[in-house]
Amino acid sequence: MTVRLSVNGETHDVDVEDDAPLLWVIRDELKLTGTKFGCGIAQCGACTVHVDGQAIRSCITPVASVAGKKITTIEGISAGGPTPVQEAWIEHQVPQCGYCQSGMIMAVTALLKTNPSPTDEELAASVTNICRCGTYPRIREAVRALAAKG
Amino acid sequence: MATTRRMVLLGGATAAGALVVGYALWPSDRIARLNALDTADGEQFVTNWIKIANDDTITVVIPHCDMGTGIFTSLPQMVADELDADWSKMRSEQAPPDKLFANGALVEAFALNGAKPPAFLQGLADNTFRFVAANVSVPPIGYIPQITGGSSAVRGTGIYGMRVSAAAAREMLIKAAAARWNVPVEECSTAECKVMHEASGKSFGYGELAAEAAKYSPSPTPKLKPKESYKYVGKPVQRFDIPRKVDGRNKYSIDTQTPDMLYAAIRISPVFGGKLKSVNGDAVKGNRGVEKVISLDDAVVVVADRYWRARDAVATLAPAWENGANGKVTSAEITQRRRDALNGTSLKTDVDEGDTAAALAKGKVIEAIYEVPYLSHAPMEPVNATACFKDGKLEVWAGTQDGLGSRAFCAEAAGLDIENVTFHLTDMGGAFGRRLPGQYNFLTYAVKTAMALPGKPIKLIFTREEDMQHDFYRPNVMSRFKAVLGEDGLPTAWVNDYTTDDTANPQAHILYGIPNQKISAVVVPTHVPTGAWRSVEASWHGFFAETFVDELAHAAGKDPLEYRRALLKDKPRHLGALNTAAEKAGWGTPLPPGTARGIAIVESFDSIAAQVAEVEVSDSGVKVKRVVCAYDCGLVVNPSGLTQQIEGAIIFALSAARNGAITIADGAVEQSNFPDYEMIRLADCPEIEVHLLETGDRVGGGGEPGVPPLAPAVCNAIFAATGTRLRTLPINGQTITKQG
Numbered sequence: 001m002t003v004r005l006s007v008n009g010e011t012h013d014v015d016v017e018d019d020a021p022l023l024w025v026i027r028d029e030l031k032l033t034g035t036k037f038g039c040g041i042a043q044c045g046a047c048t049v050h051v052d053g054q055a056i057r058s059c060i061t062p063v064a065s066v067a068g069k070k071i072t073t074i075e076g077i078s079a080g081g082p083t084p085v086q087e088a089w090i091e092h093q094v095p096q097c098g099y100c101q102s103g104m105i106m107a108v109t110a111l112l113k114t115n116p117s118p119t120d121e122e123l124a125a126s127v128t129n130i131c132r133c134g135t136y137p138r139i140r141e142a143v144r145a146l147a148a149k150g
Numbered sequence: 151m152a153t154t155r156r157m158v159l160l161g162g163a164t165a166a167g168a169l170v171v172g173y174a175l176w177p178s179d180r181i182a183r184l185n186a187l188d189t190a191d192g193e194q195f196v197t198n199w200i201k202i203a204n205d206d207t208i209t210v211v212i213p214h215c216d217m218g219t220g221i222f223t224s225l226p227q228m229v230a231d232e233l234d235a236d237w238s239k240m241r242s243e244q245a246p247p248d249k250l251f252a253n254g255a256l257v258e259a260f261a262l263n264g265a266k267p268p269a270f271l272q273g274l275a276d277n278t279f280r281f282v283a284a285n286v287s288v289p290p291i292g293y294i295p296q297i298t299g300g301s302s303a304v305r306g307t308g309i310y311g312m313r314v315s316a317a318a319a320r321e322m323l324i325k326a327a328a329a330r331w332n333v334p335v336e337e338c339s340t341a342e343c344k345v346m347h348e349a350s351g352k353s354f355g356y357g358e359l360a361a362e363a364a365k366y367s368p369s370p371t372p373k374l375k376p377k378e379s380y381k382y383v384g385k386p387v388q389r390f391d392i393p394r395k396v397d398g399r400n401k402y403s404i405d406t407q408t409p410d411m412l413y414a415a416i417r418i419s420p421v422f423g424g425k426l427k428s429v430n431g432d433a434v435k436g437n438r439g440v441e442k443v444i445s446l447d448d449a450v451v452v453v454a455d456r457y458w459r460a461r462d463a464v465a466t467l468a469p470a471w472e473n474g475a476n477g478k479v480t481s482a483e484i485t486q487r488r489r490d491a492l493n494g495t496s497l498k499t500d501v502d503e504g505d506t507a508a509a510l511a512k513g514k515v516i517e518a519i520y521e522v523p524y525l526s527h528a529p530m531e532p533v534n535a536t537a538c539f540k541d542g543k544l545e546v547w548a549g550t551q552d553g554l555g556s557r558a559f560c561a562e563a564a565g566l567d568i569e570n571v572t573f574h575l576t577d578m579g580g581a582f583g584r585r586l587p588g589q590y591n592f593l594t595y596a597v598k599t600a601m602a603l604p605g606k607p608i609k610l611i612f613t614r615e616e617d618m619q620h621d622f623y624r625p626n627v628m629s630r631f632k633a634v635l636g637e638d639g640l641p642t643a644w645v646n647d648y649t650t651d652d653t654a655n656p657q658a659h660i661l662y663g664i665p666n667q668k669i670s671a672v673v674v675p676t677h678v679p680t681g682a683w684r685s686v687e688a689s690w691h692g693f694f695a696e697t698f699v700d701e702l703a704h705a706a707g708k709d710p711l712e713y714r715r716a717l718l719k720d721k722p723r724h725l726g727a728l729n730t731a732a733e734k735a736g737w738g739t740p741l742p743p744g745t746a747r748g749i750a751i752v753e754s755f756d757s758i759a760a761q762v763a764e765v766e767v768s769d770s771g772v773k774v775k776r777v778v779c780a781y782d783c784g785l786v787v788n789p790s791g792l793t794q795q796i797e798g799a800i801i802f803a804l805s806a807a808r809n810g811a812i813t814i815a816d817g818a819v820e821q822s823n824f825p826d827y828e829m830i831r832l833a834d835c836p837e838i839e840v841h842l843l844e845t846g847d848r849v850g851g852g853g854e855p856g857v858p859p860l861a862p863a864v865c866n867a868i869f870a871a872t873g874t875r876l877r878t879l880p881i882n883g884q885t886i887t888k889q890g
Contacts (some may be wrong), residue, residue, distance in 0.1 A: 024458040029456075034398020037611070038530050038614065075398050078397035090396060093389060095395040097217055097218025097395075098396075099530040124833035124835075125833070130530070133798045134798035134835075136801060136831070137838050
């Protein structure tokens with residue numbers, strides 16, 4: 001079964017089951033390992049990618065359901081150098097182990113596209129990803145700074 | 151012996167500034183061996199851990215792992231200062247898992263010099279010597295592998311190792327330049343990666359001198375800089391690793407890619423200690439991509455060409471397990487066993503001061519029993535490892551808290567000589583103690599899988615469920631306190647009987663000067679595997695003691711801050727931290743109804759952490775709104791990085807205090823993933839304020855000591871808000887009602 005995927009602007013025909021999880025197809029077939037496995041049940045958000053600009057959790061997304069749609073991973077948004085979100089992450093020294101940060105950055109990037117100046121509450125309602133190192137205070141600071149710039 | 155070995159200094163400054171010097175074995179060929187093992191073109195080791203390249207780039211080779219704590223930047227800060235380096239020339243990299251980079255050299259150093267290493271280094275020695283002795287062919291005095299734990303990288307490797315090694319290297323560079331110029335070393339100075347001769351105006355870059363400098367013996371007594379002249383230590387230097395952690399480039403264990411890789415998923419006996427009785431592997435043999443079903447002693451593994459195929463296949467198997475008596479154990483029964491043990495006769499006393507029996511007889515005894523549950527580490531990256539067994543050699547890729555020890559462990563698991571094992575230590579998505587020695591079940595299974603299917607690398611990844619149900623848990627423990635107050639309201643007697651999984655806990659010893667004290671432990675073994683969880687025993691004794699002290703303050707009718715001040719009146723560092731936290735938090739200022747503050751102070755890993763939590767209790771539950779932490783670790787290397795660690799520790803502790811409980815039913819863990827082992831997320835993250843203090847002579851740790859005061863500060867705030875005293879955790883699920 002071949003599924004045609006558009007990932008980071010490139011088209012890939014992958015020979016996988018329709019219900020193969022998008023996360024593992026991205027990681028194991030396309031060798032894009034920036035997207036992470038954390039829980040497998042859409043609880044933690046480490047696997048967040050964009051599908052047509054929306055943040056989705058790829059670990060429970062059957063690959064056939066996103067055939068033909070525009071999929072963007074952390075590698076895709078980074079291709080042109082650091083984005084304002086990534087620059088803010090560096091300036092505020094957000095990551096510790098860094099494992100969840102691809103998902104965090106994808107979730108925050110999607111939010112800021114529709115709401116460039118979120119309140120703390122809007123941020124918390126939209127970005128429900130888990131970070132075990134506890135980088136939330138700095139994520140909040142970085143987003144406050146981005147929101148102030150609008 | 152003496153003629154074939156030189157000595158390298160490994161020491162530290164005492165309070166008075168004099169050097170305490172230790173020596174490590176420094177075979178004359180050490181530099182050559184280091185160069186052969188771990189240099190690129192144009193690089194040269196000058197002393198242990200420090201490489202200098204032709205272009206003056208200085209690379210610090212770190213004998214620890216990167217699990218997110220920032221030591222790959224803070225240790226280079228310490229080196230840069232002692233070496234008079236230019237920060238733009240500083241780099242760091244992972245040490246290979248080789249004996250040349252065993253950080254046990256620090257302990258050897260003390261041992262050879264006849265001096266006693268600091269207590270925390272002794273702990274590392276005790277824990278690892280046994281393991282090493284059993285697993286590795288070692289020189290007579292043994293060596294410590296490459297442990298990252300015990301909040302020891304800066305206070306151990308940094309203070310006793312790297313700083314001194316860098317100062318020695320600087321002196322060697324000066325000697326090399328002075329020899330070239332034929333001038334006395336006293337006429338030479340260093341700055342920004344250069345040795346300068348002021349009178350002639352000449353200078354050499356470090357890169358030009360490295361090879362000659364390396365020929366000198368490192369001085370046993372290099373002059374260390376006074377703190378006032380540090381340029382980099384104490385500054386919020388940006389971490390080297392962060393740019394590659396924001397764009398997906400950073401590689402973790404799970405990202406290991408090799409040609410022809412296969413993937414494996416595992417189901418381990420749900421009951422700890424259970425055995426695999428049988429499994430019908432034929433059920434999945436026709437599945438797409440499935441290569442092999444492997445029956446292990448206590449697990450079944452499916453190997454496939456893709457991870458999800460292995461995972462889905464192993465999930466459909468119906469293994470039969472032999473559970474034995476453990477299959478009936480429940481949390482309630484474990485709790486009962488602990489209560490019985492506290493009432494039994496096996497308690498062993500390790501603190502017995504004054505006459506507690508007489509003191510208890512003189513007043514009303516205040517008694518309380520505290521208990522905390524098992525906790526899982528749940529790092530974001532579930533444990534995993536890649537292994538390949540080919541032509542009698544084993545190659546392994548994994549993130550662990552001890553690269554060298556892991557290599558030895560894998561050799562043992564495979565029945566191979568360590569020389570036939572290559573171990574690639576990767577970065578890891580969090581650890582918090584999960585990836586320490588003694589907790590390498592993921593390595594065991596990866597190695598056994600590789601041995602069962604030789605010739606191909608196989609990446610074994612635990613699902614989140616397997617990770618959570620086959621962890622090495624923070625122990626479930628219990629404490630029973632008895633105290634009596636004197637006329638001034640302060641305790642005259644303090645009795646603490648507690649349960650432990652293995653040995654007595656030094657962290658049960660209290661900060662407070664109470665005249666009659668008796669502290670006793672009883673070992674209550676269970677079949678549940680336990681291990682070090684960020685802040686280890688301080689995580690429970692901090693909660694127990696600091697909540698019980700709050701009970702005593704209440705019984706005495708005193709303000710909890712004033713009460714602690716009175717108890718700590720002879721301890722200026724503790725008082726300083728306590729007062730800072732209280733002042734910055736606005737202790738005593740009015741708060742809205744239903745909101746209150748609680749305070750706690752715990753010393754662990756040689757650092758003092760005082761926290762004030764501001765907590766709102768309403769119909770919708772408990773909300774921690776703000777946490778203020780004062781933190782005194784003696785020396786702050788990177789204030790930004792250290793603040794990160796403390797913020798993270800507070801959130802880690804809050805997840806546990808609010809929600810964390812691993813419970814046992816039918817011998818197995820009941821929780822399986824984040825819905826039933828919930829974490830703090832952005833919505834519940836309090837405002838956090840960290841105030842760093844630098845007093846005292848000892849340098850304390852940074853990774854763990856922020857954890858222990860959080861739970862008692864929050865529970866003391868809940869008491870202040872409602873009058874409900876919580877003596878167990880987690881908070882959620884307990885009834886909190888406004889008392890009279």
